[in-house]
Amino acid sequence: MPKKTSETPTDARVTRNRLCARIADHVAALDADRFPADRPVSLMEVCGTHTVSIHRAGLRGLLPARIRLVSGPGCPVCVTPQSYVDALIALSQQPGVRVATYGDMIRVPGRETTLERVQGDGARVSVVYGVMDALKLARERTDEQIVFAGVGFETTAPTTAVAVKLARGEGIGNFTVLGAHKLIIPAMTALLEGGEVQIDGFLCPGHVSVVIGADAYRPLAARFRRPCVVAGFEPLEMLDAIERVLRQLAAGKAEVQNAYAKVVSAAGNRAAWATIEEVFEPADTPWRGLGVIPRSGLALREALADLDAARRFGVEITDQEDAHGCRCGDVIRGLIEPPECPLFGGACTPANPVGPCMVSREGNCQAHYKYARSDG
Amino acid sequence: MTDSDHILLAHGGGGELSDTLVRTEILSRFPSRELARMADSAVLDFPGTRLAFTTDGYVVRPLFFHGGDIGRLCVAGTVNDLLMSGARPLALSLGVIVRDGFPMADFRRVLDSVAATAREAGVEIVTGDTKTVGRAAADGLFLTTSGVGVVPEGRRLDYAAARDADAVLVSGTVGDHGIAIMAEREQLGFETPVASDAAPLVELVEALLAASPGARCLKDPTRGGLAVALNEIARASGRTLVVDESAVPVRDAVAGACDLLGLDPLTVANEGKLVAVVPADEAEAALRAMRGARYGDEAAVIGRVQDGRPRVVGTSALGGQRIIEMPYGEELPRIC
Amino acid sequence: MCLAVAGKLIDRSDNDGVVDVRGNRVRARLDVVPEVEVGDHVLLHAGFAITVISAEEAAATDQAFEELERAEEDERNADRRPGDA
Numbered sequence: 001m002p003k004k005t006s007e008t009p010t011d012a013r014v015t016r017n018r019l020c021a022r023i024a025d026h027v028a029a030l031d032a033d034r035f036p037a038d039r040p041v042s043l044m045e046v047c048g049t050h051t052v053s054i055h056r057a058g059l060r061g062l063l064p065a066r067i068r069l070v071s072g073p074g075c076p077v078c079v080t081p082q083s084y085v086d087a088l089i090a091l092s093q094q095p096g097v098r099v100a101t102y103g104d105m106i107r108v109p110g111r112e113t114t115l116e117r118v119q120g121d122g123a124r125v126s127v128v129y130g131v132m133d134a135l136k137l138a139r140e141r142t143d144e145q146i147v148f149a150g151v152g153f154e155t156t157a158p159t160t161a162v163a164v165k166l167a168r169g170e171g172i173g174n175f176t177v178l179g180a181h182k183l184i185i186p187a188m189t190a191l192l193e194g195g196e197v198q199i200d201g202f203l204c205p206g207h208v209s210v211v212i213g214a215d216a217y218r219p220l221a222a223r224f225r226r227p228c229v230v231a232g233f234e235p236l237e238m239l240d241a242i243e244r245v246l247r248q249l250a251a252g253k254a255e256v257q258n259a260y261a262k263v264v265s266a267a268g269n270r271a272a273w274a275t276i277e278e279v280f281e282p283a284d285t286p287w288r289g290l291g292v293i294p295r296s297g298l299a300l301r302e303a304l305a306d307l308d309a310a311r312r313f314g315v316e317i318t319d320q321e322d323a324h325g326c327r328c329g330d331v332i333r334g335l336i337e338p339p340e341c342p343l344f345g346g347a348c349t350p351a352n353p354v355g356p357c358m359v360s361r362e363g364n365c366q367a368h369y370k371y372a373r374s375d376g
Numbered sequence: 377m378t379d380s381d382h383i384l385l386a387h388g389g390g391g392e393l394s395d396t397l398v399r400t401e402i403l404s405r406f407p408s409r410e411l412a413r414m415a416d417s418a419v420l421d422f423p424g425t426r427l428a429f430t431t432d433g434y435v436v437r438p439l440f441f442h443g444g445d446i447g448r449l450c451v452a453g454t455v456n457d458l459l460m461s462g463a464r465p466l467a468l469s470l471g472v473i474v475r476d477g478f479p480m481a482d483f484r485r486v487l488d489s490v491a492a493t494a495r496e497a498g499v500e501i502v503t504g505d506t507k508t509v510g511r512a513a514a515d516g517l518f519l520t521t522s523g524v525g526v527v528p529e530g531r532r533l534d535y536a537a538a539r540d541a542d543a544v545l546v547s548g549t550v551g552d553h554g555i556a557i558m559a560e561r562e563q564l565g566f567e568t569p570v571a572s573d574a575a576p577l578v579e580l581v582e583a584l585l586a587a588s589p590g591a592r593c594l595k596d597p598t599r600g601g602l603a604v605a606l607n608e609i610a611r612a613s614g615r616t617l618v619v620d621e622s623a624v625p626v627r628d629a630v631a632g633a634c635d636l637l638g639l640d641p642l643t644v645a646n647e648g649k650l651v652a653v654v655p656a657d658e659a660e661a662a663l664r665a666m667r668g669a670r671y672g673d674e675a676a677v678i679g680r681v682q683d684g685r686p687r688v689v690g691t692s693a694l695g696g697q698r699i700i701e702m703p704y705g706e707e708l709p710r711i712c
Numbered sequence: 713m714c715l716a717v718a719g720k721l722i723d724r725s726d727n728d729g730v731v732d733v734r735g736n737r738v739r740a741r742l743d744v745v746p747e748v749e750v751g752d753h754v755l756l757h758a759g760f761a762i763t764v765i766s767a768e769e770a771a772a773t774d775q776a777f778e779e780l781e782r783a784e785e786d787e788r789n790a791d792r793r794p795g796d797a
Contacts, residue, residue: 012694049714058696102758103638107704120382129564129637130759132741152758155714159760162743207714210755210763235694262769263716263755269763272744351392351704361638371698565739565759632734635717636756 012236019239020062026246027064035200035249040068042198043245044191044334046184047205048075048362049233055371057235063242070197070334071367073187074205076152076180077104077360078332079287084180085110087315089118091147091178094313098124098141100134101149108356109324131163138167138175147309150177154211157181157298158272161279164300164307176309179300180317182285184208185220186296192224197334201227201245203238206260211276213268214258225254232260279304286319288356289329328355331364338368345369388435390599390645391703414608415535416460416596419527428463430454431522439486439517441560443552443571446519447489449647453598454523455497455576460594460650462533462585463525465497465578470504471520476511486517497576499523531585535612535653537592542681543659544617545652547580547666548573548674550602551630554644558637566636570629573671575648580669587665588658595651600703601643605651606688607702616684619700622693623678642690643703653681716757718765721750731756 027041035041045051051071054060060069073079085108092099092115099115106115106127119125124144128134134148150160160177167175184205191197204217209230217228227248231241241259248255258264276298285297300308309315326348327341338344338357348354350366357363386393403412410418417430434450444452451468458465470490474483494501552573559568577596585591597605602624610617626634626641634641648671654662659677666672688700719733721742729742731754741760742748754761 016694047714056696056698057692057694062695116384116386117380117382120380120384130741132759133565153714155716155757155762158744158762159741159758162741162760205714207716207755207757207762210716235692235696261766261772263763263765265763265766269744271746272762275744350701369699370701371696559736566733567737569735629735632717632719633736635715636733636736636738638715 015236016062016239019236019243023067023239023243023246024064026243026250027066029250031250031252034252037066039198041066041200041246041249042068042070043201043203043242044070044072044188044197044199045203045231046072046074046188047203047208048078048360048364049207050074050203050205050231050238051364051367052362052371053233053235053238055367057238058371059235059239059242060372062239067242067246070199071331071364072191072334073287073290073332074153074184074208075332075357075360075362075364076156076182077108078328078356078363079182079187079289080105080108080151080180080356081286081288081317081319082110083286083316083318083320084178085115086112087178087317088147088149089113089115089123091309091313091315092118092123092125096143097145097147097313098126098137099147099149100126100128100137102129102151103127104360105149105151107353107359109354109359131159135163135167135172135175138172142174145174145176145312147313148175148177150179150181153182153184153205153208154276155207157280158211158269158275161275164279164304165275167307168304176307176312177300178309178315179280179298181280181298182287183282183296183298185212185216186293187287187290189220190290190293190296191333192220192226194333199226199334201249202229203241203245204228204230206230206232206264209258209260209264209268211269211272213266214256214264215266216268217256221254221256227254227257229257230260230264232262286317287332288319289332292319324354326355328357328363328365331357338365339372341365386704388599389703390604391643393704394599395702416457417463417523417525419461419463426527428458428461428525428527429522430457430461431520432457434519434521435515436557437515438557438560439482441572442556442568444574444647445486445489446517447486448493448574450519450521451490451493451497451499452574452576452647454521455499455578456596456648456650458523458525459577459581460533460596461525461527462531462594463527465499465523465525465576467500467502467524468494469522470501471522472504472506473518473520474506474508475513475516476508478516483517486519490519493576497578533591533593535593535595535609536614538609538613538615538617538653538681539592540615540681540683541656542592542653543656543662543677544606544619544679544681545654545659545662545666545675545677546597546602546624547577547650547652547672548648549625549627549630550597550646550649551626551634551641551644553647554601555630555633557645559633564637566633568629568633570627570633573646573648575671577648577650577671580666580672581650583665583669583672584652584662588652588654588662590655590658591662592653592655597646597649597651599645601641601645602651603640603642603688603700603703606700609651609653610686610688613681614686616682616686617679617688618682619679619688619690621690623676625674625676640703642700656680714757716755716762718753718755721748721752721754721761724748724750729761731761
């Protein structure tokens with residue numbers, strides 16, 4: 001792997017200072033009519049990994065006070081409806097059925113309980129690292145129905161698609177997917193159309209963009225006149241991306257820039273996308289906190305219905321209200337900051353989470369709890 | 377969502393949930409002041425001497441792994457618990473629970489390992505017990521060791537003793553054992569050059585305490601990793617521990633495996649390491665002593681104690697800060 | 713939202729590959745990187761390689777940061793007065 005420059009703390013700080021100085025310059029150069037001085041400049045960082053990276057590097061503290069970083073709906077666990085978790089729980093308790101899931105999901109509270117707790121009661125739940133492990137379980141445990149929890153955005157969807165194809169090709173009859181894959185651009189569009197949150201520019205998710213390509217953001221940038229910069233995950237890469245957004249805003253531009261070109265191309269991974277299209281089709285899908293967004297999720301095509309757990313087991317995922325006073329929905333939409341939720345830090349902590357934003361390591365609430373509280 | 381009708385795997389993870397279980401179910405029933413300290417060993421006062429006494433159960437899977445096995449672990453773990461109280465380990469008991477049908481060759485291999493590690497640590501196995509159980513009842517082999525040692529006159533190690541400006545040191549690279557074990561679990565799909573660090577730290581501790589007679593406390597960061605050990609010291613002393621995360625030694629392969637699995641190296645188990653809090657003016661001597669001792673060549677100063685709320689704060693190379701929390705329980709592979 | 717790790721493809725058998733991630737040998741599927749060759753660097757996510765990492769682009773990123781640092785260094789030198797360390 002090519003050596004990263006800025007290896008030493010001193011080098012890193014030099015670059016950091018340089019980028020911060022430029023950011024400050026851009027903020028000063030913003031058009032006063034478009035950006036009145038009393039209103040913050042809001043950048044939405046869509047992706048949960050960016051949320052964590054920003055907090056971890058203490059970037060918020062380095063930016064001018066006028067810049068507000070808003071965390072977006074890019075945490076697959078956080079935007080999964082509670083009813084999906086309940087469906088997995090119910091399936092795991094059915095005789096002969098085993099749920100295979102990424103570790104991210106097992107502590108997410110459903111209406112009453114979690115996959116982790118029912119696992120303790122004897123429900124069949126297996127944590128897997130990847131979908132291929134779930135397929136392996138299906139091949140080995142022929143007396144069980146393996147239901148794979150297909151969660152994740154466009155980064156993860158191709159992997160599920162490959163597994164579905166392999167299962168069909170090998171005639172594996174005891175493997176199904178309870179799909180919950182989502183598409184990020186429809187969510188970004190819905191937020192902009194909703195107009196509830198002020199968003200002046202986007203830091204676009206780095207790894208989703210590996211699959212969909214930087215060009216995928218062009219229609220959104222053009223239609224809504226917002227700069228979109230695809231960002232990497234190292235602190236300096238993030239700072240660089242922030243600087244580019246501000247530079248565009250100061251110049252009155254609204255373009256797509258790829259600041260993560262070492263892995264993201266303009267067109268994305270066509271092979272991955274082709275595999276997704278073979279297996280899935282866009283579907284209207286409920287997002288926690290955002291309601292049903294048209295064509296924002298991936299549903300198994302009719303021809304692959306026999307690999308769809310929803311059809312095999314008669315499961316319906318609905319968009320229902322969060323229980324227990326949870327305000328994850330508002331946090332996901334960027335309407336409130338985590339500390340504004342009445343449950344934050346009291347009834348809802350990482351050790352005793354009420355909602356997914358606190359369970360997920362990439363959830364805005366957990367990130368805030370761990371990182372932002374270290375000041376004071 | 378806190379009450380559980382059943383024991384969860386995470387209750388044994390060494391983190392927050394374990395801590396809660398012990399406090400609510402165990403401490404509440406056994407009103408010993410020594411037990412309430414929740415130190416690595418109990419220290420019992422007898423006329424003319426102080427005895428350290430500890431026990432541990434060993435349930436590791438797989439039984440044999442790169443760098444060690446359950447036999448080495450059960451001696452090293454208990455010996456280290458005695459050492460953390462400043463005791464000179466004397467003797468161990470060995471309790472064996474083994475399943476009907478367990479291969480005799482493996483049984484011998486484990487016992488040979490117990491013997492070799494005991495020799496290395498300079499302790500004797502002086503008493504024990506062996507039970508067999510039916511095939512369905514146990515998952516192969518479980519070991520329990522209890523240990524006793526003598527704490528020399530004048531030596532008093534206590535997490536609560538950490539104070540402002542003290543230095544925090546670690547004896548070497550973190551996360552090795554946990555990653556080595558995880559790699560053995562085939563379903564994670566990776567092989568690693570990393571070996572378990574399981575080792576009895578007799579020589580290291582003696583060298584350290586000789587060079588730093590004012591040492592406040594020692595702690596071995598086992599399940600739950602460095603994060604648990606540091607948090608326990610912070611809680612007991614009521615102070616903040618500030619850790620420079622870039623100073624914590626982590627093997628490249630361990631860092632890579634953690635990236636792969638979405639784990640924080642600070643929460644991954646160790647079985648041959650210790651954390652030491654020493655007065656600032658003894659830090660250099662302590663470091664040199666550890667680096668000169670077996671198993672201590674990668675020792676490092678990683679932070680300091682300061683007055684403030686009991687918590688652990690990690691600082692990054694770029695100047696960012698985070699709270700290093702007590703991990704919840706088991707760390708599981710994630711995608712995001 | 714997506715943990716992904718870089719590594720080097722060191723072995724393959726059809727769509728089953730072995731990727732070196734800082735010394736760890738990781739099993740990964742290669743189905744969606746049909747153009748990959750042994751020796752390439754790849755980005756791994758959930759047990760799959762999701763893209764080949766372009767060595768030129770990686771170098772370009774490093775270069776961009778290097779330029780930033782050189783600019784800073786030049787400024788410091790320009791400000792330096794005789795007698796400074």
